[in-house]
Amino acid sequence: xxxxxxxxxxxxxxxxxxxxxxxxxxTDGWALAFDKQFDYPTAHIWDVLTNPxxxxxWLGSVTPGWELGKEYTLDMGNGTASGTVLQLNxxxxxxxxxxxxxxxxxxxxxxxxxxxxxxxxxxxxxxxxADFLAEGSAGWEGLHDAFAAVAAGGTPEPGAPGQWRxxxxxxxxxxxxxxxxxxLEETPEGRTLLFERWYDAPADDLGxxxxxxxxxxxxxxGADITAVDEDGFGKMRISQRLExxxxxxxxxxxxxxxxxxxxxxxxxxxxxxxxxxxxxxxxEALYGSMI
Numbered sequence: 001x002x003x004x005x006x007x008x009x010x011x012x013x014x015x016x017x018x019x020x021x022x023x024x025x026x027t028d029g030w031a032l033a034f035d036k037q038f039d040y041p042t043a044h045i046w047d048v049l050t051n052p053x054x055x056x057x058w059l060g061s062v063t064p065g066w067e068l069g070k071e072y073t074l075d076m077g078n079g080t081a082s083g084t085v086l087q088l089n090x091x092x093x094x095x096x097x098x099x100x101x102x103x104x105x106x107x108x109x110x111x112x113x114x115x116x117x118x119x120x121x122x123x124x125x126x127x128x129x130a131d132f133l134a135e136g137s138a139g140w141e142g143l144h145d146a147f148a149a150v151a152a153g154g155t156p157e158p159g160a161p162g163q164w165r166x167x168x169x170x171x172x173x174x175x176x177x178x179x180x181x182x183x184l185e186e187t188p189e190g191r192t193l194l195f196e197r198w199y200d201a202p203a204d205d206l207g208x209x210x211x212x213x214x215x216x217x218x219x220x221x222g223a224d225i226t227a228v229d230e231d232g233f234g235k236m237r238i239s240q241r242l243e244x245x246x247x248x249x250x251x252x253x254x255x256x257x258x259x260x261x262x263x264x265x266x267x268x269x270x271x272x273x274x275x276x277x278x279x280x281x282x283x284e285a286l287y288g289s290m291i
Contacts, residue, residue, distance in 0.1 A: 017166035020141050021123075023133060023175040030130055032137050034123040034144055040151060042112050045119040046091045048151045049110055058146035058156055066094060078289050098125075102282045104132060121147075131262075134177045138167035172198075176231070182254045184242075184291070193240045193254060197261050198233040201268040206236045213263035213273060214256075236261070247291045248284075255283035 021034040038045055048054045052065045060076035068088040074081045080101060087095035087109070095109040106127040113120040123144065127133065142164065146156035165183060172179050178198035185192045199206060206227040223240040238257060242250060259280055263273035 017163075017170040019137065019167065019171050019174055020144075021137055021171075023137060023171065023177060026126070029126060029128045030133055031127075032123075032125040032133065032140060034121075034140065036121045036144060036148065037115060037118060038121060038148070038151060039118040042091055042114055042119040045112050045121055045151060048147060049094060049112065049121075054150055058150045059143060066096070072096070079286070102132075102279070102286060130177050132180045134168050134171040134175075134179050135181050137171040138164050141167055176233075178233070180258075182238075182257060182287070184250070189241065191242045191250075193238070193242060193250070193257070195236075195238040195257055195261060197236050197265075199236065199265060199268050201234045203227040203229045203234040203236075205268060206234050206264065209264040209267040210236065210260060212267060213275075214260035236264075248288060250291055251284050251288035254287040255280055258283050258287075 020036075021032055024031045024033060048058070050066050052062055055062050060074045062072055062074050064070070064072065066072065066085050066088055068085050071084050072082065081098055083097035083099050085094070085096050086107070087093055091112060093109065093111045095107065098106045098108050104127070106125050109124045109126075111122045113122065121144075123140070125136070125140065142159055149156040168179060168181075171177060179196050182193055182195040185194055201209075204227075207225065210225070222243075223238055225236070225238050227234060227236045229235075238261075240253075240257075242253075245253075259275050263275055266273040
């Protein structure tokens with residue numbers, strides 16, 4: 001999952017943001033884990049997890065519902081996902097494959113366990129790469145907070161301005177995972193596009209890799225690009241003030257920067273990037289839905 005909040009959130013450098021989940025490195029990829037204790041019976045938590053009317057309140061509209069071995073589609077309002085129900089043990093566990101609009105694939109699993117007179121809900125998301133992992137972690141934290149609100153009989157409330165980005169940055173910082181997505185910052189001077197990426201390479205190598213990857217993309221003019229060595233990473237920061245243009249123009253520019261930064265990572269790893277138009281269009285749609 002890329003995220004569940006808009007990239008136009010305000011500055012997220014909030015040192016008080018503390019992740020509820022944890023990111024774990026596996027031998028064959030990565031896992032995001034949440035464990036939450038509820039003072040409700042397991043049957044109630046299972047109902048919130050699987051009843052389509054309840055699921056719509058905290059996650060999105062699922063069609064046709066969770067049915068073992070069957071495909072599903074999920075409409076989350078600002079994005080969609082699809083996949084297959086891999087495991088469905090009543091009042092016990094739900095496991096699904098998750099394919100998003102960018103072609104990112106993961107496997108999600110919830111378990112509902114009796115614990116301390118109530119129910120322990122565990123969540124695991126497993127993926128091959130760390131792309132969008134910090135963003136996805138912040139997004140899933142918000143969704144599980146919404147789950148808790150529904151379990152309590154309430155209505156989930158939108159997160160505070162900047163909350164998603166603060167959590168994203170906290171997950172990046174605490175688990176040493178690079179942010180992936182660009183964001184928009186509102187300043188007195190206007191709107192500014194901002195990307196921050198971390199690479200396992202010296203800062204001196206980052207500029208050349210990005211320049212080689214951005215020549216054929218619509219990158220615009222006036223971008224401020226800096227690279228520093230910090231915490232064992234080469235960290236690149238791109239800041240570009242937006243001068244007019246439509247929301248579609250902004251989405252296209254953010255998608256182009258995103259693809260160029262992805263391609264730079266491939267070059268720094270010794271490979272040859274092969275950016276494609278399908279990926280670029282998918283990124284444009286992602287950013288466009290969130291502006």
